[in-house]
Amino acid sequence: MKTVVNVALPKGRLGEKVYNMFKAAGYECPAIEEVNRKLVFENEEKSIRYFWVKPSDVAIYVERGAADIGVAGKDILLEYRPDVYELLDLNMGKCRMAVAAKQDFADSRESTLRVATKFPYIAQCFYDKKCRDIDIINLNGSIELAPLLGLSDVIVDIVETGSTLKANGLVVVEDIVPISARLIANKAGYKFKNGLIRNIVEKMAEQVEK
C-alpha cells in the first residue's frame, strides 16, 4: 500500500486559505474544489489526503494520529497543550490573545478578578504569573457580553481587528500572546513518514509570507 500523508484542515475561511497554500506548494487535490458532500479528499499521485474538521479539533486529530499533520491556531495549542511537533508558523490568521474590559475599568487588587473566557488554561497561566487571584467564568461564545452585563470584570479572548470590542464599548487592557496558524505534526507519524512530511514542510515554508 502506498504511504499517504493525512492532513487535517480547519473548516472555514482560514482553512480555505491554508488549502490554497498547500495547492501553491504543489499539493493540490482537485476533488476538494468540487462541490460535493464527501468528507475525505485524496490525491494519490501526490501521496496526500485532506479532510476538514472543526478548527478546535485539529490538534486532537493530529495528537491521536488520525491525521499526520494539520493546521491549528496557536490559541488552541496553548489551551490544550497537545503533544505534537509545531513545525511552521504559517503567518496567517494573525490575531492576538488579549485581556479586554469596559473603558472605565481599573483593576484593583482588593478583590478577586472575574474573568470570562473560552480559554481557561491560558487565562489561568497568565494571571498565575502575576499572582492574581481570579475567578474564571467559562463561556462558549459571545464573550464580549460578559462585562457588559456585569457577569465578569474582564474577558480573555482573541482580538483580530478590535471592531467587535469597540462596537460594544470595550478596550484591550493587556496583550497576552500573538496568535497565528501553525503547521503541526503527529510525533510518530513524523518518524514513519519522515521524507514525505519533511518535503511538505519545506515547500510550505517557501509559501509563508514574511
Place this chain on the structure above:
Amino acid sequence: MMKRDEQAVFALRELYEKYGYSRYKMSRFEEYDLYVNNKDFLVSDEVITFTDRSGRLLALKPDVTLSIIKNAPDVKGETQKVYYNENVYRVYTGNSSFREIMQTGLECIGDLGGYEIAEVVLLAAKSLALISDNYLLDISHMGLISALLKNSGLSQKGVESASQYLQSKNSHELTAMCIDEGIDEKEIKKLNALIDYSGQPKSVINSLNPLLTEEKEIAALNELVLLCEILEKCGFGDRISIDFSVGNDLKYYSGVVFKGYIEGLPAGILSGGQYDKLLKKMGRKSKAIGFAVYTDMLERLENKSVSPLDAVILYENGFDARLIEISEGFAKDGSVLVTASLPENRPYKKLYRYEKGEVTLIEDRS
C-alpha cells in the same frame, strides 16, 4: 489466545531475565511524600491519595521508578538491575479521570559505567523489536542539550522555554525568543541545529560536529557517537535515529535519553533515559538509567472483531449429566457455548439444539 499486550509482557520478561535483570514486585501503595517531593518527574502530577488506618497519607502508585530508587543500594561498586511489570494509576492530559495502566520497564541503578548505559539502550531497541517489525528508536542526549542551552547565554526562564521549543521542534518561536533576549547569532544557529538536524546518526553527527566548541558539548556528542556505533554493530543501524526533540526534564535527566515508536501507534510506546540528577536530588551518590514500555498501548493494534465460536448448543429443561459429556466432546475440538438462550452479539459457526440426550445441528454458518 494471548492478546498482543500479554504476549509482549511475556516476551519482554524473558528478554530482561536473559540479561540478568531480576523481577521487582512492589505493593500497590506508597507514601504520598515520595511523589509530592518529585512531582515534576511524574508523567502527570495527579495522584490518588487516601489515609490508611494509622493516619498516614498513602497513594496508589503513579510511577514505579521512584519506589525502586528509594529502595536501591547506594554503595560504591554495586549495581542493581531490576525489571518490573506493574499497574500504575495516572491521568492523561485532556482526560478527567484516572486510568489503570500496565507498565513494563527496567532500571539499572548504582555505580554505572559505559557498559551499563549501552546495555540498557540496547535492551530498549531489543524490546521494540520484540513488539513490532516496524519500529524506531530516537536517541538524544540531555548533557548536550543542557550544555548548549547553558552556553547560549539565555536567562533561566529562557532556558526552560527553549527546552519546550526543542521538544516540539518549534524553531520559529525559539529563534524569536533568542532574538528578544539578545542572543548571539552563532548561538542561535547552534540551538536551531538541534531542531534542523535529526535522523540517521552519522549525518546528524557530521553536521553537528563542526558547530560544537565547548568541552562538555563535545564530550556529550562523543558519548552519543559511541552509543550509535554499538547499536549499529548489534544490527540496529537502520532502526535508530538521533532526534533532540526527545528531551526530558533538565532537572532530572542528565545523559542519554530515548523514545521508541512502533508503526500504527500515535505516540511513543517506550521512553527512558539516564536520570542521575533525580538521584542526586534524593540525596544519593549513585547513577541510574532505565526505561518504561507502555504495553497497554498495544491494545490499539488489536483486531477488534470477535472470533466466532465453533459451536453453540441450546438446551432446555434443567440439568442433564449427558449434556456435560457432549459439551466436553465439543470443547476438545474447539470452542463451545452451552446456553439456554441464543446470546446477542456473539458470532458462531454452528448452532445445535440439545434434546433428550441428543444434539441436532440446526444452523451451519461455516
